[in-house]
Amino acid sequence: MRVYHILPxxxxxxxxxxxxxxxxxxxxxxxxxxxxxxxRTVPRFxxxxxxxxxxxxxxxxxxxxxxxxxxxxxxNERLIAxxxxxxxxxxxxxxxxxxxxxxxxxxxxxxxxxxxxKALAAVAxxxxxxxxxxxAELRRMGYTCPIDVxxxxxxxxxxxxxxxxxxxxxxxxxxxNLLFVGRIAPNKRQEDVIRAFDCYKxxxxxxxxxxxxxxxxxxxxxxxxxxxxxxxLGVKDVIFPGHIRFEEILAYYAxxxxxxxxxxxxxxxxxxxxxxxxxxxxxxxxxxxxxxxxGGGGLLLPDNSPTLAAAALHRLLADAPLRAQLAAGQxxxxxxxxxxxxxxxxxxxxxxxxxxxxxxx
Amino acid sequence: MEQEINIEQVxxxxxxxxxxxxxxxxxxxxxxxxxxxxxxxxxxxxxxxRKVKAVFQKLAGKFVRVFVAMYLxxxxxxxxxxxxxxxxxxxxxxxxxxxxxxVERRLVALEEENAALRAExxxxxxxxxxx
Numbered sequence: 001m002r003v004y005h006i007l008p009x010x011x012x013x014x015x016x017x018x019x020x021x022x023x024x025x026x027x028x029x030x031x032x033x034x035x036x037x038x039x040r041t042v043p044r045f046x047x048x049x050x051x052x053x054x055x056x057x058x059x060x061x062x063x064x065x066x067x068x069x070x071x072x073x074x075x076n077e078r079l080i081a082x083x084x085x086x087x088x089x090x091x092x093x094x095x096x097x098x099x100x101x102x103x104x105x106x107x108x109x110x111x112x113x114x115x116x117x118k119a120l121a122a123v124a125x126x127x128x129x130x131x132x133x134x135x136a137e138l139r140r141m142g143y144t145c146p147i148d149v150x151x152x153x154x155x156x157x158x159x160x161x162x163x164x165x166x167x168x169x170x171x172x173x174x175x176x177n178l179l180f181v182g183r184i185a186p187n188k189r190q191e192d193v194i195r196a197f198d199c200y201k202x203x204x205x206x207x208x209x210x211x212x213x214x215x216x217x218x219x220x221x222x223x224x225x226x227x228x229x230x231x232x233l234g235v236k237d238v239i240f241p242g243h244i245r246f247e248e249i250l251a252y253y254a255x256x257x258x259x260x261x262x263x264x265x266x267x268x269x270x271x272x273x274x275x276x277x278x279x280x281x282x283x284x285x286x287x288x289x290x291x292x293x294x295g296g297g298g299l300l301l302p303d304n305s306p307t308l309a310a311a312a313l314h315r316l317l318a319d320a321p322l323r324a325q326l327a328a329g330q331x332x333x334x335x336x337x338x339x340x341x342x343x344x345x346x347x348x349x350x351x352x353x354x355x356x357x358x359x360x361x
Numbered sequence: 362m363e364q365e366i367n368i369e370q371v372x373x374x375x376x377x378x379x380x381x382x383x384x385x386x387x388x389x390x391x392x393x394x395x396x397x398x399x400x401x402x403x404x405x406x407x408x409x410x411r412k413v414k415a416v417f418q419k420l421a422g423k424f425v426r427v428f429v430a431m432y433l434x435x436x437x438x439x440x441x442x443x444x445x446x447x448x449x450x451x452x453x454x455x456x457x458x459x460x461x462x463x464v465e466r467r468l469v470a471l472e473e474e475n476a477a478l479r480a481e482x483x484x485x486x487x488x489x490x491x492x
Contacts, residue, residue: 191391199385229391299372311379315371325366 001359003027003034004059004084007068008075010041010050013246015152015270016070018092021049022153023066023089025151026343027350029213034066039075059084062359069093069120072113080123085357087350088120089128091152092267092289098187102221117141126353130268133289136313146356148349150211152268153342159250159277167251176208177319179256179280181249181271182263184216184223184240189304191229192262197311198235203307204314208237213252215243247332258313269293273337276330281323282314289294297330 005024010017020036027034036050047053053075059065063084069076070091079086085097099107118141127147129135135147171177178197180326182188190212197210216223223240230238241248259275261284275282284290288361290299299312316323335341354360 046384076442158388195391202385225391299368299375305379307379307382307385310375310385311375311382312372313380315375322366322371 001062001064002058002059002280003032003064003066004037004056005034005066006037006056006075006079008039008071008073010036010038010045012042012236013153013249015268016068018155019089019091019152020068022155022184022339023346026153027066027347030130030347031349032064039073051066053078053298057337061085064211064357064359067120069117070113072109072111073118076113076116076120078117085125085353086120086123086334087125087126087128087353088176089130089150090117090134090158090267092134092137092265093117094185094265098185098265102186102225114141123153124350125357131289131292133292134267136228137140146339146352148345148352150339150345150349151342152270153346154270154273154337156277156339158246158290159274160187161247161250163254164245164247165251167248168255171211171252171255176205176258177211177256178208178213178313179213179252179259179275180261181213181274182261182269183214184212184226185214185219186222187260187263188214188264189264189285190214190226192304192306192309193260194226194235194238195304195306196260196262196313197238198233199306199350200310200313201235201237205317211252211319212238212240212254213244213249216240219262250278256280258283259298260309262301262309262315263287263290266293267288272298273334281316281326282330283309283316286311295333295336297333298326326352 005020005027007016007020010020013324023279024034024036037053037056038045038050039053041050057084061083062085064085065082066087066089067076067079068089070089071093093110096111096114100112121138121142121144124143124145126145127135127138127143127294128150129147130150130152131139132149135149138147149176178200180188180190180193182190184190193210193212197208201208212226227240241252253274256278257280259271259280259282261269261272261282263269263285264287266288268289272282272284272290276297282294284294284298284300285304286300286302294300299316301312316326
């Protein structure tokens with residue numbers, strides 16, 4: 001009996017990739033013979049950390065197939081036909097309607113992804129979901145197997161690296177720095193972050209900066225529209241660092257005074273946890289899994305009103321006792337995502353899955 | 362021990378502050394934009410299966426690498442007859458004649474490859490001529 005741990009793409013700095021690598025290490029530490037198989041990866045990982053899914057050996061009914069589901073991919077359909085006990089880890093898929101106005105190909109891919117998630121319901125024997133929100137979505141899509149909520153496994157040791165000194169020095173100049181981290185994508189609603197920032201700057205602090213940390217493609221219509229929006233609003237000091245090194249991301253967290261999330265769709269939202277890790281107080285719109293991940297830490301907004309977000313940021317930044325209380329709440333919540341705790345949750349769920357499948361470790 | 366702050370009460374105060382703040386103007390004008398000339402060219406090239414390998418923008422008088430390469434790389438690639446796209450809307454650079462002719466030549470080639478693109482490419486060329 002072998003464990004085949006499969007996902008479409010394994011790259012650096014991606015939450016699903018990090019989760020898969022960390023869980024695979026946990027499986028190996030538990031004594032399982034588990035290998036990662038991927039459709040696409042970076043050369044440095046290929047044939048060392050992960051192996052090509054196309055070259056995966058023949059699987060047998062007693063084998064275990066763990067699959068990370070987060071996008072539309074031919075691998076999703078291939079999984080259906082593979083013999084073996086299937087454990088699906090659902091990270092959510094961004095609904096296609098977010099992409100439709102900007103990137104029809106991405107919309108088509110995620111629409112296909114949702115159809116594939118529904119098709120996989122027939123073969124899934126057990127599921128793990130990053131959040132209760134994701135678990136509920138699986139139920140709505142026809143999953144009747146057991147579903148456990150196990151948060152995404154975050155390699156916190158990486159966050160102890162030294163932040164990039166140049167970035168930290170450049171922006172540690174006494175001005176207020178606001179931050180959002182997440183790829184530049186329509187579901188993240190960076191336009192709402194920009195709008196709230198513009199309002200905050202005009203109403204409370206004209207010297208404030210906004211960091212929109214996240215990778216983008218200069219050709220991407222959403223990114224182009226965001227830049228045009230900044231220009232039309234006449235708002236200055238919106239910084240798009242683009243694809244940067246991990247140490248630079250750490251420096252943006254270290255240099256920031258508040259984290260503002262206006263996202264419309266998150267299956268978990270790792271950057272919220274990263275902000276907690278750096279002690280950056282959070283203001284976030286309560287939507288999808290955002291409130292659940294916040295778990296009482298930070299300020300939750302009911303809608304995308306720029307005046308409300310700006311007022312919340314101002315209050316947070318001006319009220320030290322409030323900041324201290326929220327920071328304490330965020331640190332408390334952070335404990336729920338500790339590596340040891342999440343690994344233990346995963347081990348417990350995996351043991352239940354093994355028992356249900358009638359397998360012996 | 363300090364008394365715990367009631368977050369609900371804080372949110373009420375924030376709502377009141379937001380209501381009392383000056384009305385925010387200008388935040389509604391966000392809508393998906395139409396692609397610019399360079400982007401249209403990329404889209405057109407992709408539709409006929411040409412891979413876009415590099416994008417350059419002229420900022421502060423210099424070509425700035427956006428994707429892959431540099432000015433010299435672009436120049437060499439053009440000499441090799443490969444597909445490198447430069448924004449020909451910039452009229453004042455030292456590559457103007459060289460690049461402009463190259464891109465025009467490629468547009469003609471593309472038209473021949475795929476008649477369905479003709480109108481789009483015409484519009485693109487007109488847009489570029491209009492500057």
